Amino acid sequence: MNERSGREGRIPGGGGSDHRPRSRRRRAAVFTAWAAAALIVVGGSGLGYLYLQLDGNLQGVDIDTQLYGKDRPPDIGDGSMDILVLGSDSRSGANSEYGRDDGAARADTAMVVHVNEGHRSATVVSIPRDTLVDRPVCTDPDGDRIPGARNAMFNSAYEVGGPACAVATAERLSGIRMDHYLEIDFTGFKKLVDELGGVEITTTEAIRDRDSRLDLAAGTHTLDGEQALALVRTRKSVGDGSDLGRIRLQQVFVKAFIAQVRDAGLLTDPVRLFGVADTATKAVTTDSDLASVAKLTGFARSLAGIGPSDVQMVTLPVGYDPYDPNRVVPIDSDARQVWQALRDDEPVPASALRDSAAGRGGAGPVTSTVPGTVAPAG
Secondary structure, rough: OOOOOOOOOOOOOOOOOOOOOOOHHHHHHHHHHHHHHHHHHHHOOOOHHHHHHHHHEEEEEEEEHOOOOOOOOOOOOOOEEEEEEEEEEEOHHHHHOOOOOOOOOOOOOOEEEEEEOOOOOEEEEEOOOEEEEEEEOOOOOOOEEOEEEEEEEHHHHHOOOOOOOOHHHHHHHHOOOEEEEEEEEEEHHHHHHHOOOOOOEEEEEOOEOOOOOOEEEEEEEEOOHHHHHHHHOOOOOOOOOOOHHHHHHHHHHHHHHHHHHHHOOOOHHHHHHHHHHHHHHHHHEEEEHHHHHHHHHHHHHOOOOOOHEEEEEEEEEEEEEEEEEEEEEHHHHHHEEEEEEEHOOOOOHHOOOOOOHHHHHOOOOOOOOOEEEEOOOO
């Protein structure tokens, strides 16, 4: 891809992670919460059926088998983790109210989540769904060969080849091996937000978007599942109307969501804790290595020390495609800096982000002192 440059911009939610030491009491409370969750679902006579119920909710995808023998990046093996997280835009079943079901689903949201070696901080790299990439040869879930393609939209990988093809494409783009895969669809996302009691955000201006059905006045709101879904789907009424503005909203929402999970009081409410666990295990599809309650709980416990201030959120540096302004292409030199930072287990440097169109296509000024504060561009 050709390098593109533009006016200097700043990625919302970016900047370095906050590495201030967390108190022992706080760490103990977080660990105890996960331990309590494990006890509720697996411990004690008569509670085994809860474990079986949650375990039966999970859907796993055997990505490693589909990618066996492929030219994958090496496993670094330093204790860090890289996870491809996708939001599916399937319109089938309960998702049909969001559009016509054409028999295919795409990766409406894509993020590579890098958890550092000590599992005390993370970097999240959003990949715009309209990014033109080289899609490798894939094998779909039925075992059929899917030809590779040059200058294909990133989200087409999931559409034509399913999760394994999305993972292969992310690995080709980044040069980083994905350790895990997580996917959530519209309905699962809504239910999880509702089960948590909503997520608080503050917008400094009204946001109204007919397509996503979002209608928010300026001010602080506790979004229910329907409103939260509308927020992360909003595109045309923010920034320049491209997917880059929507990504900025999604990044701010992710931090607000992390804060809500940590402050939801699940430790003192076992019934609510089980409700959240039941909803979460129904909402996600994972790689087969995580598709059990025991493994998923262990995975979540390993991330329990990471709070909103420990997460750096950036967007892959891109420029608008000169042949089609509705598509973007990676700025090669800057993108290499981003992926190298993840390989080196370091925060993404500001120098990698300054020329990206993501800074110009964003959602306007963001107040970082409140993790969930968003505002559309004027």
